[in-house]
Amino acid sequence: MRDALGSVQTALVVGGGSDIGLATARQLVDSGAETVILAARRPEALEGRTDELRKAGATVHVVEFDADDTASHEAFIAAQGELVGDIDVVLLAFGVLGDGTVNTDPQEAARLLHTNFVGAASVLLAAANQLRNQGHGAIVVLSSVAGERVRKTNFVYGASKAGIDGLAQGLGDALAGSGVDVIVVRPGFVHSKMTRGLSPPPFSTTPEEVADAIADALRTRRRVVWVPSVLRLVMIVARHLPRSIFRRLKF
């Protein structure tokens, strides 16, 4: 149960191997979470990375999750409920960025969209049903500033994030009054293993800052979170730029 100050007792991190997923798990454990499930495509890759959470006092479960296998998602969520009882917060922190060919290779683009949008949508709805039945909880969806206005340099990735962002907001409104909150988090460029080697644009951030922002949103019940927060203002401007100007921007 999430308490009056936003601390949760049980958390499920889908994409538990991601830097943001782990940083958020750490943040939640530090503020009182007792049980954390880290769900990852390759659980073995998490070996050694959960010691810190256990040392901080949490019970940690590492389970397998395949975002592309949408047929398994309902059973996956139900199994986590069996494992720990009520789940106070579900964080969706998985996704792929795509390589250089994704903007030209239809197969590659379809794969990215399937993971980032179709897979995310499917597990999101499964989680929403579970939380609605238990009568409380929060779902945190990692969107991206890239989805707010899709850019020419990464439009397939941007479109996948625009899609899941819209879906999560609509779902959040549909769940109003059910006891379940949906929080959409829109980070800028995050320094992580996903973005290693890329040159950061202005207003870049870190997994720890994203984790702090998520913990803060759980406390204040804010539904849309920008990291860093200045991006909200930056994107108000960017959203309204004429396309003739927007497409000339170099980032």
Added chain:
Amino acid sequence: MTAMGGIGAIHAGQGVITVAAGVSLDSLMRTVVPQGWFVPVSPGTSFVTVGGAIAADIHGKNHHVDGSFCDHVLSFEMRTPDGELRVVLPDRDPEVFWATAGGMGLTGVITSATLRLLRIETSRIRVDTDRVSDIDELMALMESGDAHYRYSVAWIDPLAGGRHLGRAVLSRGDHASLADLDERERRDPLRFNPVSRLAAPPWMPNGLVRRATVQAFNEVWFRKAPKSQRDALHSLRAFFHPLDGVRGWNRVYGSQGFLQYQLVVPTGEEDTLRNLVERLSSAGSPSFISVLKRFGPGHGLLSFPIAGWTLTVDLPTGVAGLGQLLDELDERVVEAGGRVYLAKDSRLRPHLLPRMYPELTRWREIQAALDPKGVMRSDLARRLHLVSSSRDA
């Protein structure tokens, strides 16, 4: 729950009354005060139901003399999770009675209760007020004098520090007798018309509650209290439920709201209490006037009161670091053999619960026997793992 209304007749002479569980103390008082009776225990707000008063085994300003609400309950009727409607009396079924008293609603649904009311001659309270400049003076005054008063409560300025730590206004009194009233008032000694309710504006700017503004408010509040006043006559509402007159007073805390933290430490732990007040004062969370009072012994297995000192503080939740501060205070309270009030709790860590409430294991056994299938649930029970986890699936 207020839909479960219905107030029976008062048995002549005895002050014994049967009321439906959904009746609020406010409507009960409107019925019984004009007939010369008062509720045996009245908390800081009258907008609580009789069922809720039993479930939380509520206390009032008279706990040091009269005990808590369930000490005045002669019996109640409860629908237990097996569907049975039981009449529970403290002598005949003490386990169920004292597991339900303070049991936070988890033993079944109380449908009605029979209580013993308090005889009153007037609807006024005769009040003595003392302004006290620090916490040691306050505790000494309460220890020496509280036994002479049915009602006693100290309003503490939680922001005052240094030599003013715990400065307070001590307010003590008892029901006024007919002889205390002047000729004009004696014509209608039981007049009871709670003030019409004002409302706080529907929207309050966030950020109103800052240390500086609250400090200024507390200062004015402290200064305007009489230094020492004897035998002043106050209305029941003004003495017991001053905030009930302002609907939505909590809005002053802005959209993030506040939480109330109430602790008790046993008699003899005065140093701990002073330390706790000091910690709160130095943490600087902008808190309006807090409440200190003394408890007598308690009875329910999960009832809050134990003989000692209870402190209640309102804390705006928007302040960062509040969780850690309260976790730290919890530890100190447990070390001292104290506990926090479950009816007000919204953030306690569950591992401290068995240490705060040593009868928890016994309570869980009785609760499990009444509710073998684990039907009764609440957010509080989930968060604190109150009901045993084997049925928690």
